[in-house]
Each structure stands twice: as structure tokens, then as C-alpha cells.
Amino acid sequence: xxxxxxxxxxxxxxxxxxxxHRRTIRxxxxxxxxxxxxxxxxxxxxEAARQRLHEIKWEAVxxxxxxxxxxxxxxxxxxxxxxxxxxxxxxxxxxxDLAAQRGVxxxxxxxxxxxxxxxxxxxxxxxxxxxxxxxxxxxIVQLRNEPPYHLMTPAMHLTRAEIAKLFGExxxxxxxxxxxxxxxxxxRALRKAFFSAEMGVTGANFLVADTGMIAxxxxxxxxxxxxSLPRIHVAVAGIEKVIPRMExxxxxxxxxxxxxxxxSIACYNTLIGGPRTASEPDGPEEFHLVLLDNGRSELLAxxxxxxxxxCIRCGACLNVCPVFRKVGGHSYGTVYGGPIGSVLMPHxxxxxxxxxxxxxxxxxxxxxxxxxxxxxxxxxxxxxxRNAVQSTERPAxxxxxxxxxxxAMMGERRFxxxxxxxxxxxxxxQALGLAxxxxxxxxxWTEVHAAPAIPKKSFRALWREQxxxx
Amino acid sequence: MEQRRKRIGAVENLKExxxxxxxxxxxxxxxxxxxxxxxxxLNPAVGIDMARVLRRIGYAVRFPEAQTCCGQPxxxxxxxxEARPVAERFVRVxxxxxxxxxxxxxxxxxxxxxxxxxxxxTPILAEAKSVAARVYECCEFLIKIAKVTDVGASFPHRxxxxxxxxxLRELHLKQEPRELLRHVRGLEVVxxxxxxxxxxxxxxxxxxxxxxxxxxxETKSINVEASGAEYVTSTDSSCLMHIDGILxxxxxxxxxxxxxxxxxxxxxxxxxxxxxTVAERTR
Numbered sequence: 001x002x003x004x005x006x007x008x009x010x011x012x013x014x015x016x017x018x019x020x021h022r023r024t025i026r027x028x029x030x031x032x033x034x035x036x037x038x039x040x041x042x043x044x045x046x047e048a049a050r051q052r053l054h055e056i057k058w059e060a061v062x063x064x065x066x067x068x069x070x071x072x073x074x075x076x077x078x079x080x081x082x083x084x085x086x087x088x089x090x091x092x093x094x095x096x097d098l099a100a101q102r103g104v105x106x107x108x109x110x111x112x113x114x115x116x117x118x119x120x121x122x123x124x125x126x127x128x129x130x131x132x133x134x135x136x137x138x139x140i141v142q143l144r145n146e147p148p149y150h151l152m153t154p155a156m157h158l159t160r161a162e163i164a165k166l167f168g169e170x171x172x173x174x175x176x177x178x179x180x181x182x183x184x185x186x187x188r189a190l191r192k193a194f195f196s197a198e199m200g201v202t203g204a205n206f207l208v209a210d211t212g213m214i215a216x217x218x219x220x221x222x223x224x225x226x227x228s229l230p231r232i233h234v235a236v237a238g239i240e241k242v243i244p245r246m247e248x249x250x251x252x253x254x255x256x257x258x259x260x261x262x263x264s265i266a267c268y269n270t271l272i273g274g275p276r277t278a279s280e281p282d283g284p285e286e287f288h289l290v291l292l293d294n295g296r297s298e299l300l301a302x303x304x305x306x307x308x309x310x311c312i313r314c315g316a317c318l319n320v321c322p323v324f325r326k327v328g329g330h331s332y333g334t335v336y337g338g339p340i341g342s343v344l345m346p347h348x349x350x351x352x353x354x355x356x357x358x359x360x361x362x363x364x365x366x367x368x369x370x371x372x373x374x375x376x377x378x379x380x381x382x383x384x385x386r387n388a389v390q391s392t393e394r395p396a397x398x399x400x401x402x403x404x405x406x407x408a409m410m411g412e413r414r415f416x417x418x419x420x421x422x423x424x425x426x427x428x429x430q431a432l433g434l435a436x437x438x439x440x441x442x443x444x445w446t447e448v449h450a451a452p453a454i455p456k457k458s459f460r461a462l463w464r465e466q467x468x469x470x
Numbered sequence: 471m472e473q474r475r476k477r478i479g480a481v482e483n484l485k486e487x488x489x490x491x492x493x494x495x496x497x498x499x500x501x502x503x504x505x506x507x508x509x510x511x512l513n514p515a516v517g518i519d520m521a522r523v524l525r526r527i528g529y530a531v532r533f534p535e536a537q538t539c540c541g542q543p544x545x546x547x548x549x550x551x552e553a554r555p556v557a558e559r560f561v562r563v564x565x566x567x568x569x570x571x572x573x574x575x576x577x578x579x580x581x582x583x584x585x586x587x588x589x590x591x592t593p594i595l596a597e598a599k600s601v602a603a604r605v606y607e608c609c610e611f612l613i614k615i616a617k618v619t620d621v622g623a624s625f626p627h628r629x630x631x632x633x634x635x636x637x638l639r640e641l642h643l644k645q646e647p648r649e650l651l652r653h654v655r656g657l658e659v660v661x662x663x664x665x666x667x668x669x670x671x672x673x674x675x676x677x678x679x680x681x682x683x684x685x686x687x688e689t690k691s692i693n694v695e696a697s698g699a700e701y702v703t704s705t706d707s708s709c710l711m712h713i714d715g716i717l718x719x720x721x722x723x724x725x726x727x728x729x730x731x732x733x734x735x736x737x738x739x740x741x742x743x744x745x746x747t748v749a750e751r752t753r
Contacts, residue, residue: 362672449715
């Protein structure tokens with residue numbers, strides 16, 4: 001059994017060299033970036049929008065206690081149930097028990113990363129419940145029996161042809177790889193599921209405190225069907241999803257749509273207030289909201305990284321990340337991939353298990369620049385690295401190397417002497433034709449680079465020649 | 471320890487003996503050269519070239535020899551405890567400098583953006599912030615402080631500019647290097663696709679994850695080639711060393727050159743003597 005770090009290295013090496021994967025992702029990202037630019041042009045001042053959104057989320061996250069209680073009170077007033085789940089286990093147990101008590105045989109799910117976090121689908125399936133993913137991308141990866149590739153675009157890694165082949169095998173009746181046709185094939189299968197399901201499970205993009213409603217955004221309308229047709233609607237949300245006021249959505253919705261997929265606004269934005277009332281002809285009979293903590297309270301207590309709770313799961317940081325573009329979403333081996341995942345997973349799953357992800361970054365900062373709520377993502381990777389060095393096992397050789405490095409840098413004479421010695425050695429290795437062989441001390445650099453020209457003299461030596469000793 | 475302090479102090483108190491230079495009737499500041507450790511050891515020509523450019527536009531320059539490294543390798547690897555004394559040393563070495571100019575956006579970022587966090591709670595913090603406010607990346611200094619766009623350079627080649635991440639996203643330098651390049655005689659700036667995408671160097675990242683780093687470098691090299699440029703330039707030798715290693719592996723005709731080395735080139739051959747030998751060496 002290999003560790004997550006070893007698995008990451010193995011998978012990242014394979015994917016980084018996979019040119020077809022690189023092409024597929026580049027095509028998807030090009031399409032995304034063009035759309036983001038178009039949608040961005042509709043903002044008078046994008047930076048001001050980011051700043052305002054940051055402030056809204058800051059207010060919510062720094063007053064979570066107040067806003068969550070306000071939200072809970074209003075949901076209950078309308079006859080909804082609120083369950084506070086401290087762990088992923090609590091959350092899936094509550095939903096599994098509910099399904100068992102109500103005799104649920106079929107569940108329709110709309111896209112929700114938090115249900116991936118609590119591994120809901122497998123839990124329900126083990127109890128004999130049939131679970132249908134109803135978001136097209138989620139359906140595709142479910143049929144392939146793999147986790148979502150990307151937290152916003154789960155089937156980003158697949159081409160139309162691959163999807164047509166998959167649907168042909170699973171559903172039949174596939175005549176072309178035209179997207180409209182493929183959607184029609186999926187719809188035929190899913191409509192039956194919508195009408196037979198006793199329970200609909202959704203996430204919640206936002207929990208609106210002042211009205212006690214959940215805000216649900218989809219582009220396919222599946223969230224609306226799943227939350228209104230079945231008898232029971234269960235929504236699962238992390239505690240950080242609360243926002244103070246309904247009017248905040250006026251800015252949040254277009255910002256989310258732009259950052260997520262480059263739209264001006266998503267096709268379906270729904271506010272759901274609870275179960276159907278006596279005067280309403282339709283809607284679910286029961287509404288349950290599962291509020292998930294699962295490590296978030298500890299993150300809230302971390303004043304340095306608290307802003308990670310601002311995340312609205314738009315996926316923009318993944319799209320712009322040059323590492324993500326190379327290693328792909330599955331290499332991370334985590335529910336949340338890309339920069340936000342590398343920052344968040346040590347908090348949700350333990351630093352020692354996930355610290356390697358914080359090192360697998362060139363710290364380029366593209367994620368931080370793209371983040372619509374201004375999370376200081378790449379600096380948090382630095383914080384995780386520091387925490388890893390302080391609290392978990394880093395290799396003894398690395399610790400020793402940096403202790404020696406620190407010593408060498410504390411004197412200009414030793415620095416110059418060691419530098420000269422290293423250059424003499426490297427020039428010797430190159431002169432003997434040993435560069436890029438196992439005897440080259442510059443490996444692993446020279447394994448993937450042509451050997452650099454090593455100068456005879458350092459800057460300080462040249463300077464001394466020209467100016468004398470200072 | 472005490473003796474070491476004295477030694478550093480003695481070195482840093484020695485000012486450049488150059489005659490005072492006048493600029494528009496005003497005495498110019500003396501610039502302290504901040505030469506990153508890898509430039510010192512692996513790309514010395516870049517430092518020499520930057521000094522030449524600064525002198526040409528009328529500044530006196532000095533090289534505080536007590537400098538070693540800014541501490542970034544350890545800081546970025548999580549070894550803040552090991553980075554701290556090195557950063558403190560840097561602050562002591564440069565505390566009397568009027569202006570500190572560096573041929574690297576990354577090392578400038580370390581001092582300006584990260585020292586306040588690294589040295590928080592230490593007695594040297596106030597001095598560190600003061601030093602941080604006086605450190606500039608080379609192009610930034612030329613455009614924003616010296617207010618020069620034309621440094622009298624000549625480089626008749628087609629050049630593409632790679633936006634080094636720290637210069638772009640930490641120091642917010644986008645137009646400054648391009649502005650300087652546009653004023654170089656004979657030089658044609660051509661933009662490459664995805665010029666803002668990281669080249670994949672990332673310090674220890676390149677040795678910890680060589681397969682990811684080199685894949686990123688490969689994408690960058692393909693984009694350099696697509697631009698049709700003869701040279702790719704940037705503010706950072708580290709990015710360029712990485713890109714150069716991959717370009718040459720690909721047998722590409724494109725070459726790397728630091729922006730300071732372009733700015734140092736003039737139409738007068740005698741002035742370029744030392745540069746051309748260095749350029750040959752890096753080829």
C-alpha cells in the first residue's frame with residue numbers, strides 16, 4: 001500500500017508526460033479563458049467586485065455563529081429540519097438513516113462537492129439505494145466509476161468521442177457525438193429517475209441567513225427537478241456557505257458564474273425555503289438541511305488561514321493552475337483538487353497525509369490572482385510548508401541540508417569558497433563528459449535539462465578584479 | 471559572533487570610492503547591488519551587465535561583499551527557522567543603502583513581500599521593513615525611480631518577454647520590462663502565447679517534482695518557439711536557466727538572455743567586450 005504522496009508522484013509523472021491529456025485540457029481551458037474574458041467585460045470593475053465579495057464572505061465567516069443560528073431558526077420556522085454534522089461520518093449516517101426510515105429506494109443527486117467529501121453515494125449504495133447523478137458531467141464520471149476530475153467541470157478530461165462511446169455502452173441509442181444529441185440521450189435516462197426517486201439530494205451554493213433559504217445554482221435545471229419532484233429533499237452544505245443577506249446574491253451570482261464557467265449568470269439560480277406549505281401544490285413534503293463541520297471549525301480557529309473558508313468552489317484556481325494543467329485532477333487523489341485542494345486538504349484530512357500537495361507548486365500565484373473571493377492561496381501553500389516542517393516528519397536529509405545551507409549563508413567567505421568548489425567540481429564533471437550521467441552531482445536537474453554552462457568566476461570574483469577589494 | 475558582526479559592519483560601512491555623480495545638477499544616490507546567490511555563482515554576467523547599465527545612466531554603484539543569499543530557498547521550503555538568521559544578516563548588510571537594486575523579481579519579492587512576515591516578532595523587523603521599502607527589481611528601478619525608458623542600448627534581434635511570476639504577480643511589473651525593451655535600438659518585441667504562464671522553475675519545486683516542472687518548461691519552450699523570437703528574456707535568471715536547459719534539449723534555435731544583459735548591449739563594440747564573451751559562454 002503506497003502513501004498518498006507516492007501515489008501523487010506516480011500519477012503526476014504519468015499525466016505530465018501524457019500529451020493527449022495536455023491537449024484536451026488546453027482546449028478546455030482556452031474555451032474557458034475566452035468565456036471568462038467575455039463575461040469579465042460586463043463588470044465595470046472586476047477588482048472592486050472581488051474586494052466586495054471578499055468583504056461579504058469575511059463578514060459571514062467571522063460571524064458564523066450568529067448567521068448560522070439565524071439561518072437555522074428561519075429554516076425551522078418554515079418546517080424544515082436542520083442537522084448539525086460534526087464529521088463526515090455523522091452526515092452520511094443521518095442521510096442513510098433517513099433514507100432507510102422513509103423506505104427510499106432511489107435517490108437523484110445534483111452536483112455537490114460536499115457530498116463527495118462525505119462519500120454519500122457509496123454509503124447509500126451499500127444500503128441498497130440506487131443513486132443517480134443528474135448533472136451531465138457528474139453522470140459521465142459516475143458511469144465511468146471514477147471521482148470528479150474537477151470540482152466545477154467533472155468530466156473536463158474527456159472528449160466528446162469518449163463520452164459518446166460511454167453513453168453507447170451504458171444507454172444505447174447513440175447516433176453521433178453531437179453534444180445536443182448526447183444530452184438528449186442522458187435526459188431520456190434521467191427523466192425516469194427524477195420521477196421515480198423518493199429522495200433528492202443537492203448541495204447548497206449559499207445559505208442565506210436573513211431569509212433562511214438555500215441558494216442553488218445549476219446550468220441544467222437538474223437541481224430544480226431534484227429538489228422539487230421527490231418527496232424528500234436533503235441539502236448538504238459546509239458551515240462556511242452562509243451569507244448574511246439575500247441582496248448579497250446580486251453580486252455573488254454573476255461573480256460565481258464568471259469565475260466558474262465564464263457566464264454572465266448561470267442558467268438556473270434557485271432559492272429554496274423549505275418543504276411545501278399547505279397552500280402550495282408542489283414541492284417536497286420534507287426538507288432536511290445537513291450542516292457539515294468536518295474540520296471547518298478548526299480552520300476557523302486558524303487566524304492565518306481562515307480566509308480559506310471564503311471559498312465558493314468556483315474552480316477558477318484549478319483552471320489557471322499550471323500544475324493542475326499538467327498533472328490533471330485525478331492525480332491529487334483528493335476530493336478537492338488544484339490549489340484550493342492543496343491548501344484545504346491538510347485541514348480536512350491531516351497535514352501529514354496531504355502536506356506533499358503544498359510542496360507540489362511553483363508558487364506562481366496565478367490561483368491567488370484568479371480567486372474571486374481573494375483567498376491568499378499560494379501564500380497558504382507556504383504556510384502549510386512551514387507547518388509541515390514544524391510538526392511532521394520531513395526527511396532527515398532535507399533537515400540537515402537546510403541546516404548546512406543556513407550555516408554556509410552566514411558567512412560570505414564560506415559561501416564564496418563553497419560556491420567556487422562546486423563550480424570547479426561541476427566544470428570538471430562536464431569536461432570529463434560526465435554531465436547527465438549518474439555521476440553528475442547536478443542530477444536530477446540534468447535529467448530533464450541540457451547541462452548549464454558553469455562560469456569560471458563568480459560575480460564577486462569578477463567585481464574584485466575590476467574594483468579591488470572593498 | 472561579535473567578531474563576525476564587526477566584520478560585516480566594516481564591509482558595509484565602506485562606501486563606493488567612485489567620484490560623486492551629478493544628474494540634472496543633483497547628486498545621485500549610490501546604489502547597492504543586490505546580487506542573488508545563484509547569479510553570483512552561475513550567471514555573473516547578469517550582475518556585471520546590470521551594474522554597467524546603472525552606471526551608464528549616471529548612478530554610482532557598490533557591491534556590499536558581505537551579502538550571500540536572501541533566504542528564499544529555505545523560506546519557500548518551509549524552513550523558516552533556518553531562513554531567519556540569513557534574512558536578518560541581509561538586513562544588517564543593506565541597512566545603510568540608499569537604494570538596493572537586484573536583477574531578480576523573485577529575490578526582490580522575498581525581501582519586500584516576505585521579510586515582514588518571516589521576521590515578524592523579531593527585534594530587526596522595523597529595520598527589515600525599511601530595507602524592504604528600498605529594494606527594487608532592476609527594470610522597476612529604471613522605470614519608476616530613475617524614470618528612464620531609454621538606457622542607450624542596442625540589440626538588433628527579435629525578442630519575446632517571459633513574465634516571471636514574482637515580478638508579475640508579487641511586484642506587479644508587467645509593462646516596465648517591455649517599456650525598456652521597446653526603447654532598445656533594433657529590438658523587436660514579439661509576444662508569445664500564454665506569456666504569463668509559469669515556466670515551471672519554482673526553486674526546489676524543480677528538483678522535488680522534475681517531471682511536472684519540466685512538462686511546464688516544455689510548454690513554455692513551445693510557446694517561445696511559436697513566437698518566432700530569437701531570444702526569450704525575463705527579469706529572472708532562474709526562470710531563464712530552466713527554459714534554456716529545455717530549449718537546448720529540444721534543439722531549439724531560440725536562446726535565453728537576461729533583460730539586464732540586453733540593456734547593457736550598446737552599438738559600441740568596445741563596451742560589449744565582456745558581454746560577448748559571456749554570451750558565447752551561455753550559448
